[in-house]
Amino acid sequence: MTDAPSYLSPTGQEIVFLLLGAVAVGAALLVVTTRQLVHAALWLVVTFGALAGCYLVLTAEFVAWVQVLIYVGAIVVLLLFGIMLTRAPIGRSADLDSGNRPAAALVALATAAVLVTVVVDGFRTAYAPLRAGGGSAGEIGSSVFRNWVLPFEALSVLLLAALIGAIVLSRTDIRGRG
Amino acid sequence: MHIVYPAVVSALLFSIGVYGVLARRNTILVLMSVELMLNAVNLNLVAFDVWLRDRLHAGQVLTLFVIVIAAAEVGLGLAIILALYRNRRTVDLDRLRLLAETPAPAGSALSPESALTAGPASATGSSPVSAPVRTGPPPPTGSPPAGPPPPAGPLPPTGSTPSTGPVSPPPAGSPFPPSPGPGEGP
Numbered sequence: 001m002t003d004a005p006s007y008l009s010p011t012g013q014e015i016v017f018l019l020l021g022a023v024a025v026g027a028a029l030l031v032v033t034t035r036q037l038v039h040a041a042l043w044l045v046v047t048f049g050a051l052a053g054c055y056l057v058l059t060a061e062f063v064a065w066v067q068v069l070i071y072v073g074a075i076v077v078l079l080l081f082g083i084m085l086t087r088a089p090i091g092r093s094a095d096l097d098s099g100n101r102p103a104a105a106l107v108a109l110a111t112a113a114v115l116v117t118v119v120v121d122g123f124r125t126a127y128a129p130l131r132a133g134g135g136s137a138g139e140i141g142s143s144v145f146r147n148w149v150l151p152f153e154a155l156s157v158l159l160l161a162a163l164i165g166a167i168v169l170s171r172t173d174i175r176g177r178g
Numbered sequence: 179m180h181i182v183y184p185a186v187v188s189a190l191l192f193s194i195g196v197y198g199v200l201a202r203r204n205t206i207l208v209l210m211s212v213e214l215m216l217n218a219v220n221l222n223l224v225a226f227d228v229w230l231r232d233r234l235h236a237g238q239v240l241t242l243f244v245i246v247i248a249a250a251e252v253g254l255g256l257a258i259i260l261a262l263y264r265n266r267r268t269v270d271l272d273r274l275r276l277l278a279e280t281p282a283p284a285g286s287a288l289s290p291e292s293a294l295t296a297g298p299a300s301a302t303g304s305s306p307v308s309a310p311v312r313t314g315p316p317p318p319t320g321s322p323p324a325g326p327p328p329p330a331g332p333l334p335p336t337g338s339t340p341s342t343g344p345v346s347p348p349p350a351g352s353p354f355p356p357s358p359g360p361g362e363g364p
Contacts, residue, residue, distance in 0.1 A: 007180065011179075013179055014179055014180065014183060017179065017183055017184070018183060021183065021184070021186075021187035024187065024191065025187060025190045025191060025194065028190075028191055028194045028195070028214050029194055031194075031198065031210055031211070031214065032194055032195075032197055032198035032201065032202065032207075032211060032214075037204065037206065037207065040207055040210060041210070044210050044213065044214075047191075047214065047217070048217065051217055051220070051221060054184065054187070054221060055221075055224055057179075058179065058184065058224050058225060058228050059228060060224045060227070060228070060238050060241075062238070062242075063220075063224055063238050063241050063242065063245075066242055066245055067220075067245065070245050070246075070248075070249055071213075071217075071245065071248075074249060075213065075248065075249060075252050078252055078253065078256055079206060079209065079210060079252065079256070081256070082206050082209075082256040082259055082260070083206055085260055085263070086206065086259065086260070086263045086269050087263075088204070088206070088269075095203060095270075096202060096203055096204055096207060097201050097202060097203060098201060098202065098203040098271065098272050099272070100200065100201065101201045103200065104196075104197050104200030104201035105197060105201070107196060107197070107200055108193045108194065108196045108197030108200070109193070111192070111193040111196050112189060112190060112193035115189035115192065115193065116186055116189050116190070119182065119185040119186060119189050120182055120185075120186065123181045123182050123185055124182060126180065126181035126182065126229060127179070127180055127181065128179055128181060128228055128229040128231075129179070130179050130228065134228065134231075134235075135224075135227075135228075135235070135238050139235060140235060140238055140239065140242070143234055143235040143238075143239055144239055144242070147234045147239075148234075148239050151243060152243075155243055155246055155247070158247070158250060159246060159249075159250050162250035162251075162253055162254050163250075163253070165254055165257070166253045166254055166256075166257040167257075169254070169257035169258060169260075169261050170257045170260050170261065172264070
């Protein structure tokens with residue numbers, strides 16, 4: 001966009017973002033490598049919190065708070081409920097990884113190499129000065145209810161359908177017809 | 179803010195999610211890895227919304243939509259996992275091999291066209307996990323099975339008679355290879 005400053009002198013915002021990104025990536029690595037199921041869910045909380053911080057640095061405040069509310073507040077709790085209800089072993093369990101772990105590591109490394117190469121090559125000069133207020137609740141709310149009303153309503157119907165589907169799937173006294 | 183930073187972070191998160199989906203065995207851990215991948219996409223959306231200064235705020239609104247869809251997905255996924263756990267007593271992905279193609283059992287002398295019709299039933303009968311952990315109580319010997327009813331035979335199958343054609347006996351007879359005698363109750 002504009003004349004981008006060099007990478008050698010990162011601003012304070014970039015340093016904070018990089019630290020938060022490092023925390024997110026490290027916690028995500030622990031999520032996929034830890035030997036305890038409950039610890040995986042708790043490291044997932046750290047990942048989502050660091051990502052919420054990244055959104056805050058990127059001036060997307062409303063998305064950050066929604067991330068904290070829904071991901072940390074609802075989804076992780078739901079995953080913990082799932083862990084408890086399937087009577088998962090609480091302590092250290094050795095068989096959380098399947099046998100195709102080397103293949104998975106190979107595929108993941110290849111994906112990371114390709115994506116990072118392409119992204120660095122493509123957006124090396126992209127620069128956007130951060131301006132506060134771009135992602136406030138007022139802006140996002142007016143945008144949702146002015147330009148995105150139809151997807152919003154369709155999404156509410158989808159959420160209702162998912163709710164009913166989850167209830168029907170998890171209740172045991174509802175039988176199929178015939 | 180250089181756009182490369184959030185893009186690289188999100189690429190790394192996505193590859194970590196790919197690794198988790200492929201390498202983990204527990205179904206809930208696979209769901210967590212899917213959440214990681216969705217979060218990588220969200221970070222990309224927010225970063226490019228900031229970069230492009232979209233007047234409609236498409237990136238951030240789409241991020242909200244993705245978060246809502248992820249919530250619905252986790253709810254449904256956990257309901258499916260709980261139903262699976264009720265039926266199978268396990269959530270290990272490696273042990274859910276009911277759809278795997280197993281070689282035909284050695285004792286059954288099935289012609290190729292009758293093996294075509296009896297394929298799912300014989301795969302169900304010879305799967306290693308299905309025998310102790312079938313859904314519900316095991317059917318009593320002699321009664322027709324609850325899943326695939328015999329298409330034409332009104333009588334319960336009286337032993338395995340391979341000469342009666344491909345229609346009636348093989349789907350009903352093959353799930354009970356060790357049934358001792360026809361018609362006796364337990």
